[in-house]
Amino acid sequence: MYTLLSYSPTDGTCDSRLISETTLPATTTTEVSTTPRTCPPDFVTLNGGCYKYHQEKKTWMEAKTTCESESDHLVALTSLQEQNQIAIAIYGIRGAGVTFHGGGNDMDSDGIWEWPDGQPFDFSYWEGAVPTGGCLVVPVYPGKWTTGNCASDMREFMCEIDM
Template identity: 30%
Template structure:
């Protein structure tokens, strides 16, 4: 099994866990898919992007295709900022990690992954330019499948990290999603249902 496929399946496992833990999220899923009973046999295993992912994987598409990653040759769409070969957008409205990921999916991307110090510093500067502060924000990593094994929601390799001192600590056994700009600078593992601004990214 490829790393990309493993990461995609890990996202499915994460969603099942979040649905179990968050009653309100589960209720919204049930309401959203109430009219699709012939297609979805269990509301508990359904969310918008993960149901689509399951269908994609069943016919052999890549995780990037399943997650809706869209390429924009040459330039980023309006409201997005280019760095390297990707486009980024910052969203100030607070959302839970899973709702933020769904929002990014709807725009053709994912919560942002970070792969170098240069990318990290660009994103910190980008957030500061938008908000005037080093705002704590969701990015796309999670470790809910196996504690301490971090994965990016876009299926890319977790090959860079910038943890704050003493992090990740999985405080209370319930911190499985990654925040950047923790205490204004580095990374922290946070509770996935916490409301926070977030960064999306997509391929150029």
């Protein structure tokens, strides 16, 4: 018997099932076993990660601490697909015109933006030129990224657990 692993890109879950040797092609020799991956309670699966939206307003620094206390980090938006999926999800909860804290910041060096989980800052969706000084502010719809004061701007925020 072998374990067949299947992945659903729609909801980012993995599943496994046992199959007999006769159902495998003759050249298959790899055996993989896993249990389904699911998000913790209060998190939703989007784009292969787990996300939790917090409607209470906090500063970026407080939001970062809250996310870290839940064993995750402020959201790192690394593609337009992820940006859009998250915007649609929040739009369904809060409607248009809402902004929230994202994980991007340039606190270590002005103009050098970083994600809290260490991923490269290869994707950006800035309104105009890349800004210096501050923390990422993400509009749900419409609009592009702007910056806010990390220590004083109060906003809703989103945490992410990488899967």
